[in-house]
Amino acid sequence: MTKVREWQRMDNRKRGKDMNIIETRQLSKTYRRVVKREGLGGSVRSLFRREYEEKQAVRDMDFSVREGEFVGLIGPNGAGKTTLIKMLTGIIAPTSGEIQVMGFCPNDLKNDFKRQYAIVMGQKSQLFFELTTNDTLRMFQEIYGLKEREFQETKAYFTELFGAEKLLDVQVRTLSLGERMKMELMAALLHNPRILFLDEPTIGLDAVASRQIRGFLREINQERGTTILLTSHYMEDIRSLCDRSVVINHGQKIYDGETGELFEKYQRDRQVTVSFDQAVERTELPDGAVLVEETPYKKVIRVPREESGALLQRLMGYGPKDVIVEEDEIGRVVERIYGEGENREER
Amino acid sequence: MREMRKYREIMHVYIKSQLAWRADVVFNMLFTVAKILFAWLLWGMVFRERNTVADFTFHGMLSYYIVSSFLSQLEMSGGISGEISARIRNGTFSNYMVMPVSIEGYFAAMEVGVVLFYLCFDLLAAMVWIFVFRIQFLFARSAVVLGCALLMTVLGLFFMVQLNYFLGILTLKYEEISTFLMIKDNLVSLVTGTIVPLALFPEGVVGVMRLLPFYYVTYLPSMLFTGRCAEEAVRGLVVLGLWCVLMQWAIVVTWRKYRVKYDGVGV
Known part of the structure; x- marks a missing residue:
């Protein structure tokens, strides 16, 4: 049963x-908190005249x-x-x-x-x-x-x-x-x-x-x-x-x-690690690519996602022993996501 | 019935919590024993030179002392206001808000669990020592008076739970309630004669105190159990009952009005 x-x-x-199952419309929450100037004087002043500031924790949230x-x-x-x-x-x-x-x-x-x-x-x-x-x-x-x-x-x-x-x-x-x-x-x-x-x-x-x-x-x-x-x-x-x-x-x-x-959307770069059997002193990189680490036998390159194909084509010309292509580090993606929010705020 | 089972289980959990600490159980029993031993020695010396003190015989005095200290020991609701206040301030009061129970009922059940635990062990310790010292325990002979005393004890303990719950939720409005708690503690001590013996107050002042609930929480039940003040029993129940209703009203109004101020910060 x-x-x-x-x-x-x-x-x-x-x-x-x-x-x-969940629906919110124009949902807002504002906290009110006491503000006190530093030191004993600030504490005494706050005893007689309390000052508050408002902090809007959630603003006009539409969410379902x-x-x-x-x-x-x-x-x-x-x-x-x-x-x-x-x-x-x-x-x-x-x-x-x-x-x-x-x-x-x-x-x-x-x-x-x-x-x-x-x-x-x-x-x-x-x-x-x-x-x-x-x-x-x-x-x-x-x-x-x-x-x-x-x-x-x-x-x-x-x-x-x-x-x-x-x-x-x-x-x-x-x-x-x-x-x-x-x-x-x-x-x-x-x-x-x-x-x-x-x-x-x-x-x-x-x-x-x-x-x-x-x-x-x-x-x-x-x-x-x-x-x-x-x-x-x-x-x-x-x-x-x-x-x-x-x-x-x-x-x-x-x-x-x-x-x-x-x-x-926010994963803009790829990291390419390439290793060689023979020493390679210089590699030509496409626009926007940055050498993160370099030795004669190993190069680590960060490249914009849309340029990764071009980079790989060039690297193939050097006869690499091994190539590893990795996604952008997750921490960098997060920074970009939050950073975009900050920029919107400023605008 | 189903509703009651929730609170019964909450009570069980708090009994189990008390039993988790063996040293606490042992020390609490020792404390009860020590109090009876101390009272026996003290009053033994006082009664060596006289047969009665303020109309009490040696065994009558010991009976009153054992009952009143036993009831005072059971009144442990003071922790409720402190716990609610701390939890509102540190944001963990939410734990109670998300459970499908009455929060006041939860605290009352918690208190019953704690009190039942002490009731069992303290009663056991007290009975052993009453037997060892051969104290001729004086009890009221009238079943009605005993019933009133029992009911008054339950109502009194419930009132104190209500009062402490009420003071605890005042944190929603005032954030800091230690002044309220201090006033409550002093009022309880004054009305129960702990600070100044009630006999030293003018009759009018004592009359006013009898309108307050604290007089009926431990003092009057102790007197009733030991066969005194029987004429005050019914009036005591009525006064205490009215205070319980009034306090419940205050709790409902305060909770409705200030609940929305809870911001659950700190976590």
Whole structure:
């Protein structure tokens, strides 16, 4: 019976793929913060005359997400990503604009709404550190009103997926960061939410743990049809998981489209590494190409993407032993993406 | 019923949390034992030269002391305001906001979990020592008075949870609530006679204090349990009940009005 209901729910999710599960219009959030001049005098003055400044964290954001999508939110620190997620989950109230998530106004904080989503913040834990994950899961079973069979089936599914059999009965405080993140995800996904909000889930994790977490998220999105909204500073997370990316800077959306296209757009250079059997003293380079590293037997050249063919043709003339063509370094791509946002701001 | 199971499980989690630390369990039991031992020695010396003090016999005084210190030990809701305030200020209050539970209910269940834990272990320690010292425990004989005392204890503890929750959510408006907490602590000490014995106040002042809820949180239930002040039982329940309703109203209004000020900063 539980299985049948589960499949029906998955089916509904797949049928609802064309529906917007999240929609915002002209959404804005302004924080007010106290400003104080430095020193004791400034503190005394602030006691009698408090000065405030306003910081607009999100500005006139129009944004929508369809059911089943995996969307990445990218932006530098303070861009407004976390503020947007907090508004979508109802944690904070917007200053102006409209917001609708699964048909609910999030800040009404209705229990029916809260039962349908989950949020995992990399720097914040839902688990009880002195207890075991099993203890927390049992509490969440009751909080989300899960029947025993449904609870056991979901727990078994995630235990297998995360390879977490031996982790459920140990104190959470003794788990490694990667293990703890798996347990956080398990606790968050126990009630099979329609939307999963993830704020920096791989922060501080090593490469192996990050790759594992990415694998789990991909499976949850594809197999369970869970809509996922992910913020991360690690572009590898965004590129390998999200079909769609939204770039935010200074509270405004500066890109909303396919992740592949985003990287294509900003990936302007190629790096070509060429090695020779015999010493080659000089190579002729096409316009725009820059020698990054040079020895008689090896040259590393950065070249604009559209000139890479011409460069390779010239290099072939020297009879190379080996040629490696690499994509632009991801850090440079990110700098360009954010840099474009800055320029728009200035304009 | 399903709703209640949520809070029962939250309560279980907090009992389990207390049990995680074995040293805490042992030291808490030792503390209860030490208090009874100290009271037995102190009042033993006082009663060596007389049979009664302020109408209390030796066993009556020990009974009152054990009950009142036991009830005071159970009233641990002060941590709620501190925790809410800290979590609002550091942004982790969101953890409670995203769960499909009443946040006030969550804190009340948490408090019940903590209190039940101490109730079990302290009661066990107290009973062993009452037996060891052969204290002839004096209890009220009337079942109605005992029932009133029990109900008043539960209402009193619930009121303190409400009050501390209310003070905690005032952080949404004032950001800093330590002054409110200081006023509350001093008022509680004054009304329960910890700072100045109530007998030293004029009758009119004591009358006003009886309109405040704190008088009924530990002091009156202790007197009722040990067979005194029975005539105040019903009035106490009515006053305390009205305070609980008033406090709940204040919580609902404050939460509705200031919830939108929460900005969840710090994480």
